[in-house]
Amino acid sequence: MTEPNYEETATRLNRYDDVPSDILTHLVTRDGLCFWAFDRADVPELSGEASPDRELAARMCAGCPVIDECLELDLRTAGPDTVGVWGALPDTDRRALYPVWARRRGGEAR
Numbered sequence: 092m093t094e095p096n097y098e099e100t101a102t103r104l105n106r107y108d109d110v111p112s113d114i115l116t117h118l119v120t121r122d123g124l125c126f127w128a129f130d131r132a133d134v135p136e137l138s139g140e141a142s143p144d145r146e147l148a149a150r151m152c153a154g155c156p157v158i159d160e161c162l163e164l165d166l167r168t169a170g171p172d173t174v175g176v177w178g179a180l181p182d183t184d185r186r187a188l189y190p191v192w193a194r195r196r197g198g199e200a201r
C-alpha cells in the first residue's frame with residue numbers, strides 16, 4: 092500500500108479547523124464503527140511495518156462515516172504520542188502527518 096499524501100490529507104482536514112473538539116468527540120463516539128459495530132480489543136496489534144499496518148487500518152475503518160473527524164480529533168488530542176489505529180491510518184502515518192497538519196494550523200509540531 093502506498094504512503095498517504097500528508098499534504099493533501101492535512102489540507103482536507105482544514106475544514107474542521109473551527110469545529111470544537113467536544114463536537115468531534117460526540118460525532119466520533121456516536122457514529123464511529125469501532126464504537127458500536129465491533130470491539131477495538133479484537134483488532135490485531137500493529138506490526139510496525141508500514142504496508143501491512145496501512146492495510147489493517149484501512150480494513151478496520153472501512154465504511155466508517157467519521158474517518159476524517161476521527162483523524163482530526165486524534166491529531167488534536169494525541170498528536171505525536173499517538174498509538175494504534177485511528178482515522179483509518181496506523182500510528183506511524185499519523186506521526187508523519189502530525190507536523191504537516193500542525194504547520195497548516197499555524198503552529199509548530201510539539
Ligand code: SF4
Pocket residue numbers: 119122123124125126151152155156157158159161162176177178179
Ligand atoms: S475511523 Fe476507525 S478508529 Fe476512527 S471511529 Fe471510525 S472505525 Fe473507529
